[in-house]
Each structure stands twice: as C-alpha cells, then as structure tokens.
Amino acid sequence: MTDTERRQPTYSIVGTLLERMEIEILEGGAERTVGRMPVAGNTQPYGLLHGGASAVLAETLGSIASAAHAGADRIAVGVDLNITHHRAVREGHVTGVATPLSLGRSVAAYEIVITDDAGHRTATARLTCQLRDRPPGS
Numbered sequence: 001m002t003d004t005e006r007r008q009p010t011y012s013i014v015g016t017l018l019e020r021m022e023i024e025i026l027e028g029g030a031e032r033t034v035g036r037m038p039v040a041g042n043t044q045p046y047g048l049l050h051g052g053a054s055a056v057l058a059e060t061l062g063s064i065a066s067a068a069h070a071g072a073d074r075i076a077v078g079v080d081l082n083i084t085h086h087r088a089v090r091e092g093h094v095t096g097v098a099t100p101l102s103l104g105r106s107v108a109a110y111e112i113v114i115t116d117d118a119g120h121r122t123a124t125a126r127l128t129c130q131l132r133d134r135p136p137g138s
Contacts (some may be wrong), residue, residue, distance in 0.1 A: 005127045006091065013037060014047055014067070015098050017056060018060060019049075021037055021041070021042055021053060021056060021057075022037060022041065022042075023035050023036070023037045023056070023060055024037070025061075025064065026095075026107060028064050028065070028068060029065065029068050030053075030065055030066075030068040030069035030100065030103065031065075031085065031099070031100060031121065032065070032097065032098070032099055033061045033062075033064045033065040033068070033097075033098040034061070034095065034096070034097050034098075035057060035064075035095070035096050036062045036094070036095045036096075037053065037057050037058060037093060037094055037095075037096075038092075038093050039089050039090065039091055039092055039093065039094065040091070047062070047090055048088045048089065049088070049089040049090070049094060049122070051083070051085050051123075054083060054094065054114055054122070054123045054125070055081060055083050055125065057094065057096045057112075057114060058081065058083055058096055058098075058112040058114065058127060059078055059081050059121070059125075059127055060124035061096045061097070061098040061110075061112050062078070062081075062098045062110040062112050062125070062127030062129065063076055063078055063127070063129060064098075065098045065100070065108070065110050066078075066108040066110065066127070066129035069100070069103050069108050069123060069131070070108070070131040072134075073133070073134055074131050074132060074134055075131070075132055075133075075134050075135075075138075076108065076129040076130070076131055076132075077129060077130045077131075077132060078127060078128070078129050079128050079129065079130050080126075080127070080128040081125060081126070081127050081128075082125065082126050083102050083123055083124070083125035083126075084124050084125075085122065085123045085125075086121050086122055086123060086124065087116070087120055087121065087122045088122075089116045089122050092116060092117040093116075093117055094114050094115065094116055094123075095114070095115055096112050096113065096114045096115075097112065097113050097115075098110045098111070098112045098127075099111055099113075101126065104131075105131065106129065106130065106131055107128060107130060108128070108129050108131060109126065109128045109129075110126070110127050110129075111126055112124070112125040112126070112127060123129055126137070
C-alpha cells in the first residue's frame with residue numbers, strides 16, 4: 001500500500017451538509033484538496049453567495065486535507081476557522097483549494113483560497129485542525 005493510499009480518508013456525503021450544499025470534491029490529499037460548490041441554493045436574501053456557505057466549503061476542504069495528513073488511524077477536528085470575503089458572487093460556481101500552512105503531529109493548518117468561475121479570488125480562509133487518535137469503534 002502506498003503512502004497516498006494509506007492516507008486517503010474514507011467518508012460518505014449522504015445526509016451531510018456537503019450533500020445539501022452540493023459540494024463536489026474534485027481532488028483530495030494532504031498537500032492539496034480541491035472542491036466546487038454552486039452559488040444557486042447557497043445564497044443570502046440579496047442573491048449573493050452566503051458568506052457562511054463559503055465558510056462551509058473552506059472548512060470542508062481543510063478538514064478533508066487534515067484528515068488525509070492525519071492518516072487512517074487518526075481524526076482531524078476543526079478548532080479555528082477564519083475567513084475574509086473579497087468579492088461578491090451571484091451565479092455559477094466557486095472552487096476552493098486547500099494547501100498546507102503547517103503539518104505537524106498534533107495540529108494541521110491550511111489556507112483555503114476560493115475563486116469564482118472567472119478565477120477571481122472571492123474569499124481566503126485559514127483552518128486549524130487538531131489531530132487526535134481515532135476513538136474506538138469509529
């Protein structure tokens with residue numbers, strides 16, 4: 001088994017927030033995790049992409065990347081998320097890319113850059129996850 005295979009997290013999106021928000025994971029790994037989300041259905045009353053939706057996308061991607069870094073016998077638990085919104089989005093999709101800032105034994109931190117279909121940066125986030133041993137039976 002290769003290092004990449006060992007570190008690939010297994011998860012199901014059925015019945016989760018990812019499914020509800022139609023987040024699609026395009027690439028997953030400790031060094032780079034990419035996901036895409038439609039603007040439609042994830043807007044606030046003014047018709048703009050909801051800032052909370054961008055935060056969900058960012059935390060999802062950073063958590064998947066952290067879990068890949070942690071390995072199959074450990075879990076990643078988000079402990080801090082901050083996000084800055086740079087540009088409004090009204091239609092299409094946004095794509096997030098999570099890349100590591102720091103990968104340690106007990107903590108992983110990622111920067112997540114979110115862009116619109118034209119490639120304009122719409123938000124920048126940072127997620128810190130605590131890495132813990134997997135609880136028995138999970």
